[in-house]
Amino acid sequence: MSLNVLTELIKKTVAEIKGKATFIWHGGEPLLAGRSFYQDILEIQSKYREDDYKVINGIQTNGIALDEKWASFFFESHFRVGVSCDGPKKYHDKNRLLINGLSSFDRVYNGICELKKFNLNPHIISVITRSSLKGAREIYEFFKSNQLSFHPKPCSENGCDGLSTEYSISPDEYTDFMIEIFDLWWKDDNPQIKIRNLFNILIGLRGGRPNLCESNGDCHLFLTIEPNGDVGPCDSFLTGKYLFGNIERQSWKEILSGPSYNKYLKDIENSRKFCSGCEWLSVCNGGCLRYSFDEGQDKWTENQFCKSKIRLFKYIRERVCVH
Ligand code: SF4
């Protein structure tokens, strides 16, 4: 992303978006941009924001290049750091080898340890694939022994042929995995470890408002800014179907009142018609949009995780006796 796009993005955001903005820097691999890129960002943010305007920076990295210098930088500049780690070496290295075919686990693990030395508690995203489906206990024990909260996400991608891949798992398999994780976590009663999506289900079941996008229906607030300034939906839902505008050439006001963003809002609203009358609405709010859109058929559908998620919600409700 050029300095000009960065400047326009930050300047317009702090001027037009009220009160607070969160910038999540990710790629590709965002550490490859180098620290000077993030130093530029901090300088532009402090140049344009008013003193009472809250800016939060987050970064999502594969952790391979994380070292003491990066950890120190993130600590000094108050970045929130997310790291992709699929559990212990045995599972992590199944799908995350270095380009030379060697293990990436030790580098990622050491990077996480560097963050912890600075009291930065990274947010771990752990992708559950076919090869880790049977490893719920080992994965849970690994994160528990390292005092790391984590968010298990399903690998549910289809290949170019539209069919599931050797890595993908089905919604039901994911729910079975999550039930196993939930039982271990609930039995441990260890508040040091949060399983982020399960924790959000508990919030919803107890009548609170979940803070995770996949549980609170706030997809429309997440926007992706491409390196050339193009603005689209959340990157998990980049269908190529929507291009809201370009932040280098337009204001937020123009982009967010434009026809493409308004069509997106309407489409989201229509997609939620599948959820009307659902008793789990306050826990789920329609779930993640990427699972409600069928790319192959170019149409909105019932959320493909709906039924299996309901099974998970029911299971958790029974276990925690919230009625
Ligand atoms: S459980 Fe299914 S119907 Fe209910 S809110 Fe979630 S996606 Fe919609």
Ligand code: SF4
């Ligand atoms: S599309 Fe999915 S990942 Fe993106 S904001 Fe919505 S729930 Fe979150």
